[in-house]
Amino acid sequence: MCRIIRDGDGALRTAVEAARSDWLIVLEPGARLRAGWAEAVIDHVAKPDAGAACFRPPVSGHLFHRWLARLITRRRALARGLVISRHHALAKCGPGRQSGEDLARGIPVRHLAAWIEPPVA
Template sequence: MLTVILECRNHEPELTQTLSVLVTGAVEGLVRDVIILDLDRADGVARIADAAGCLYHTQWDIKDIVRNARGSWLLFVEPGARPQPGWVDGISEHILISRMPAHFSPARGYRQPLIKRLLRSTPPLELGLLIAKEEALASAEKAETVNDILKGQKPKRLSAELIPSWVMRAKAR
């Protein structure tokens, strides 16, 4: 089973897009729960979390969040990121055969031009992070934030693709 963790900062439209894709995982029995960490205490995020049945936090200790997650695996994604069809099978297969952390492959139709990919640093969660709860707990002992858990991870690439959150933000401009 999988717990999905999203950290938000006034990302209501992006959050709804990501949650709508996660429904497939819940229906197929992969996604056990979704935790939303709201950095700005936005009313819109709270309403969306409530309507979707997500756990919602405005203050948290990342160690407690990881410890209390119901899934044996955690998936950290950015609001607005959208796993593509086949993501449930890709994650299920990885969980069955590996204990290593993993991230999605970038969706083929939504890659940045080569020069941009070379010149910019990739945000830690751009392709998400799938990690076993035990490993996340070990990383969380030294962590203050979600990004601290991600430091030092060397994830394997999943066959499943993800449209990064920057695509939705670029379309909104």
């Protein structure tokens, strides 16, 4: 099941508390996961030492498009998406943390063997 939560006062914590799963995937609006993402996430969360993870930017397409996608993913913490445990997300939902971008900022992540098409905006 997927729920869309809009940023706002308390929305992030409310969304994390409402989650029924032990793991969350947080994406920017317009981001698209490429084929194979589910298997990569399942493999990752099955590991006993699994921590936060992100997806890889595209490796195919026009050179300019790949360059632009990499530039975007460097500027925004959530541009590569975020796979995070519910427990870890709740710990990060302190005062002043109101968006998915706030949640993703400053977290050490592993890179999954799956790709994401970040929104170009």
